[in-house]
Amino acid sequence: MRMVLVIASIVLLSACRTSVYSEEYETMSPNIDVFTFFNGQVNAWGIVQNRDGQLVQRFKVDIKGAVNQQEQLVLDETFTYGFGEGVKHRIWRITRYGDSFKGNASDIATEATGDIYGNALRWQYEMDLPVDDTTYRVHFDDWMWAFDKCTLMNRSYIKKFGLVVAEVTIFMQNREPSMGCTGGLHP
Template sequence: MKQLLIICSLVFLSACQSSVQSDEYKVISPNIDVFTFFSGQVYAWGIVQNRSGQLVQRFKVDIKGEIGQDNTLILDETFSYGYGEGVKHRVWRISKQGQGFTGDANDIATQAVGDVFGNALRWQYEMDLPVDDTTYRVAFDDWMWAFDKCTLMNRSYIKKFGLVVAEVTIFMQNQELPLGCTGALHP
């Protein structure tokens, strides 16, 4: 009986996890090009939902990206909130590492690691997330998918003890409109 309870608990917990499979994105185009997409002005908008699906934040982000002299992508992000509160400013420094990427930012607790799978990028890191009067160390498991050369969709799974406690959905669009894009969506 004890073994049956353990097996049922593991099945339940595994059902709570994100089920994104990286290999299926290797053949989908267009391929994601992180340095090209984030070079220049990027506009983003999104929401954060808690584990019950309740909206806890609605936000917009102005991102200014540039390639530094050391071939590092620098993303200067400024956040504004229509609902809820959160970080106001973040600066990422992202470097190419073989086929993937590493990065750090002023409020990120660990080095971020990213891998590209065709039109998808998986970006993982830990952050000390302030909630009310407490700070929690959480893991971010971000997945970004290229729609075209200037539009990305990002789905982030925020985890504590391996369980998803919140999800973030973000749409991003490069405002400099490379060839193949249909038009800016900046409000």
């Protein structure tokens, strides 16, 4: 019985270590503007680590964003992998409702929802994730933070049964000259 309590405590503590509190970001600047940041050419670089911290994927994403006539942000994402395998192409359609968002993509199992907290965006959804010969329904809890008008950092926690099974780290840069974004951090 004692061993069961020790294991349960470890599991609960490890689940808590990835908690992010939205209130922390309400007053931080710069405020994140998803429709402005992703409107145009965005390049991204990321890694996926399993729960042991081992690298399981390294990838680049070419993102072409545009706001359509229905006032939706459409993100056309093309992935290339330096290590590991994964989705090659995804198209997001995102609708804004004040400081909240809803979106979908063909390989996303549920409608994604998001909320702005100052310089952060929390984006959540479920996805059927293929691993070897099996597919798992997992929950993505993404947090994006604006560094400046041209740079975002994304941290995703992939969960199954409420436990983090993998983490994704992505660095994104808007490359639009019209925004003054040509590389590096900007004021």
